[in-house]
Amino acid sequence: MELGGRTAVGIAVALVAVVGVVAAVTGGGAGTLTVERVDELPQGQGAVAFANLDPNQRATFEDAVTSGSSVQIPTEAARNEFVDPGYVRYDGGIYKTTVSS
Incomplete structure (x- = not known):
């Protein structure tokens, strides 16, 4: 299965958002x-x-x-x-x- 450019960008954005939420919940380096x-x-x-x-x-x-x-x-x-x-x-x-x- 090959991912299209828009799908790959969407997945990358979603991963960045998830990492940001996890960092905020776990202290986020504050x-x-x-x-x-x-x-x-x-x-x-x-x-x-x-x-x-x-x-x-x-x-x-x-x-x-x-x-x-x-x-x-x-x-x-x-x-x-x-x-x-x-x-x-x-x-x-x-x-x-x-x-x-």
Whole structure:
């Protein structure tokens, strides 16, 4: 059985879509988040307020704080504030956020 050009392209597009969905469901390379409470910000550093994180980021951050271990970041976009500025103001404290692949 020989596949026509349109059929082969359709199959390739479908495979790419399936791989994208699987990657999104299994973490998609977004990495893991580790948080560590610090006494103060390093000179010249800023911190994002917890309330300014989106709901997924807040849930991920709270999971990391309460578990005391690394947690999976749900999407690639959810890692942005954890990388830059790399600090979060939360519950009266400052937390350094580290993202690992």
